[in-house]
Amino acid sequence: MQQDPSPALPRPTVPRPPSMLRLAWASLAGTAIEFYDFFVYGTAAALVLGPLFFPSFSPLAGTLAAFGTFGIGFLARPLGSVVFGHIGDRYGRRPVLLGSLLLTGLATVAVGCVPTYATIGAAAPLILLALRFMQGLGLGGEWGGAVLLTAEHAPEQRRGLWASFPQAGPAVGFLLANGMTLTLSATLSDGQFAAWGWRVPFWAAGVLALAGLWLRRSVEETPQFRALADTGRRSDAPLSEVVRGHWRLLLLTGGALSLGYAVFYAVTTWSLAYATEHLRVDRTVMLACVMTAVALKGLMTPVVAVLGDRHGRRPLCLVGSAMCLVWMFPFVALLRTADPLLMTLGCLGGLLGMVTMFAVVGAYLPELYAPRIRCTGAAVGYNLGGVLGGALTPLVATALADGSGPPWGVAVYLSAVALLSLVCFALLPETNPTLVRSRTGVGKKSGPDAGAGTGAAEAAAPA
16 A cells, blocks of 8 residues: 655644733723722822821811822823833734833832821922832733723624723722721721721732732733734834824814713712711712712723614714713712712712713724734823813812802803813714725725724724
8 A cells, every 4th residue: 555655744833813812801990999099099089188198277278289189190101001002013013011000019018008297207208209100100001901901812703892891990990999998997987997907908909909910810812912013114203203193083082081080089089088077978878989989980981882783983972971971960960969879879870970981891992903003092092181180170079169158159160161072072983993884885804904893983083
């Protein structure tokens, strides 16, 4: 019998695509931990940081100063998105996931170790300011890496759903941060909480950061970035490319997303300070009200994301902006009652409007940019909204609410931000690939720029 002189070679092994569920949980865990770090500071600023680090100020001025250090974190976030966005577009999404989490975790643990003003004087608030800035740098990079991890791996018909997992991270982080604060507040005396209890959540951030790094250790690079690297099409200067070619898109997304930040921090940070200081609501009761509303908001995130996959990103954003616009006065009125059930209802109404927008943003922003500049463009636009909405809202709302009457000025301010957001979303295009193809008849794009959005919206929103 004649033998075949060329024995069969083993078939090359084709790498299995990563599990979307595993990637989604890794992205959610990381954003939850990083936002835990961020929210721990916001809660502490509302409850104790004023008298501990600004004791010579009046109660109002001390709270404003504490919220000022809170706002520094938002000012640092665009810088963090630039730094980590450059890394993500030049060297890959995976280094962003690890580096941003490590930076934020270290800064948060360090905040829990800072001596108060009574111990080291004026150096205490300065150190606090520097660490808050580091927190903002890390968080500014986290969102882009986490969202692209899921958006660039996901099938396009379910991209909104999978990209919503990182968007649920803030709710989980808030519940972790405030759950720990609520437990400590309920079990410690006021003196114990002010002396050392407020530091415990900051120290716990170290354990959470290590857990997050362990979860992300085996995360694979996204197919879009691998394709860009293989073909040599990575951007040399992604920030310059984004600013020169898409500055209008940056401004529109920053203005559009400012509402989500404004509403979220009005509900979770300003209302906590207002209710405890002006309405004399027990801080444990108010924390429970806010946490209930945030938990329900988190549960609604994937539900709204599925609607975005079916009906488009832009319609959901417009509906969410309109919901916030009509709810801001009822929110203030319900908060003013000091009734736990009504305060929870007021907070929940605002957060449901906010999540109707933000549940789809994880898919929407990446789809606005081509893969070569996506990490920078999406992250800078997202964090620009944080500066406009998150940094200013606790400060402005606290100043407007000074007095014995109802804080209607806060409702006016939030309504104005809602109107700005509504206009900006109206000027942005739809990006859902299935809907865009059905309306335009354009076929699916191939090559390294295919995948999680081709940046086709850039043509619809030219500079």
